[in-house]
Amino acid sequence: MPSLVVHPPTSNRFPAALTLLLLGALAGCSGLPDEPAAQLMAQATAQLSSGSATQALPQRWWQLYRDRQLDLLVEQALNHNKDLEAAAAHVDALLARLEQVDSQRQPSTLLTYGVGYGRSRDDQTLAQATGERADAEWSHAPGFSLSYTLDLWGEVRYRLAAARANADAARALEDEWRVMVAAQTTRAYAQACVYAFSSLAQRHSVQVLERSVEVTRKLQQAGAATALDLARLNGLLEETRAPLPMLTARHQAALYELAVLSGMRPQDVARNSCARPPQLQAPLPVGDGWALVQRRADIRRAERQLQAATLAIGVARAELYPRVTFGAALESSASSLGKLGDSEALVYSVGPLLSWRFPNRGVAQAQVGQRRAQAREAQARFDATVLSALKQVEQALALYQGEQQRRQALQAALDNSQQVFELATRSHRAGALDALQLLDSERSLVSLQATLAQADLRLINRQIDLFQALGGGWQRDDQPQPLPLAALGAKP
Incomplete structure (x- = not known):
């Protein structure tokens, strides 16, 4: 024009x-x-x-x-x-x-690694069952998790x-x-x-x-x-x-x-x-x-x-x-640093997580009205x-x-x-x-x-x-x- x-x-x-x-x-x-x-x-x-x-x-x-x-x-x-x-x-x-x-x-990730010295609850229970004494030892707890929220209803797009x-x-x-x-x-x-x-x-x-x-x-x-x-x-x-x-x-x-x-x-x-x-x-x-x-x-x-x-x-x-989040976690149950890579010590989980305010949705409905x-x-x-x-x-x-x-x-x-x-x-x-x-x-x-x-x-x-x-x-x-x-x- x-x-x-x-x-x-x-x-x-x-x-x-x-x-x-x-x-x-x-x-x-x-x-x-x-x-x-x-x-x-x-x-x-x-x-x-x-x-x-x-x-x-x-x-x-x-x-x-x-x-x-x-x-x-x-x-x-x-x-x-x-x-x-x-x-x-x-x-x-x-x-x-x-x-x-x-x-x-973008997917969110979390990498953790914990180390400690002592006895765990499982070791103490096993010792009581066998009549033996649980010794204190070093423990390692590495972990890696990944989560991704599926934007099914456009919330992330709207926020952006x-x-x-x-x-x-x-x-x-x-x-x-x-x-x-x-x-x-x-x-x-x-x-x-x-x-x-x-x-x-x-x-x-x-x-x-x-x-x-x-x-x-x-x-x-x-x-x-x-x-x-x-x-x-x-x-x-x-x-x-x-x-x-x-x-x-x-x-x-x-x-x-x-x-x-x-x-x-x-x-x-x-x-x-x-x-x-x-x-x-x-x-x-x-x-x-x-x-x-x-x-x-x-x-x-x-x-x-x-x-x-x-x-x-x-x-x-x-x-x-409902909010659907896809997650994956990888951990190790090894009792020593040298066993962290053993396949028997690996612990993992993969799957979706569903969260939903039901039946109490009054707060969300009030926010929509606002x-x-x-x-x-x-x-x-x-x-x-x-x-x-x-x-x-x-x-x-x-x-x-x-x-x-x-x-x-x-x-x-x-x-x-x-x-x-x-x-x-x-x-x-x-x-x-x-x-x-x-x-x-x-x-x-x-x-x-x-x-x-x-x-x-x-x-x-x-x-x-x-x-x-x-x-x-x-x-x-x-x-x-x-x-x-x-x-x-x-x-x-």
């Missing part, structure tokens, strides 16, 4: 089509036939294809900003974050558990598949952490850039106002301006200078956060920090809605948890039936996760569209305000405009510059929210495949 690029400001078809796709996913996971889901996918794809360009969602969306410093910081964060390190250790533990369960499919599903769920959780770390790093970087840019713009405004104050002071001395004009301009100067300390402090706070996330020293981050807000250098890719179900780590984790809960029913049901309830809970959580993903995508798209339109309007307002200020400055120098009107135009220009900088930060945050909602941020090259229950050889 092709992936698509949708331009959010002009297309509103993605949420509706994604609704159909995700409902199709829910139907498929609920045990319904595959045909309705396939029909819904075809209908949604046809709606998405109109007015859209083909382009896949990139694996590392932050590279769309084409900022080498941002790429470096995100890679540093993905390699040095402590939460990711803990998540990776949890995955390793579950993979070790998977190997442990897998080993249960459930362990694999739990390991995959842990890997998906690790991917969730990666998505979050990448988003946090990008947000902190954007904040550092925006606050650095805002500080530069604010300082430039302060410098312009300082020159205006100086000119007004000279005009006052010459009698061309009043003390009120100078006082008002001084007030605007201090008002413009006031945000500078907090902008500097927020810039430093963003750099410290970047240092913690990336494992770098704050001075190294500050040395390479940007001075302008990052901008997307390519159309914002959305991709097809069906791929959302496969990309999002939380959906994959919920799916694997549902699989593990469903497979646990089969494990519990196996307890209702596992069925847990599977229904996992199904509900999976459905809720998919619906929540749909909601997040729709909300992220709507908020991004609104923020982008708001930013465009602010940019147009700033351009007009810049033009008004330039015209007002010329008119004031020509004597056609009083100082109060010039002051109002300058105050409007300074305010719009600060507002636009904040709009840039909000727009970047909305972009990050949308990328997260679409499942962007981290896709493994070795994504685990779903575990169809039909391939397990049994039906829970």
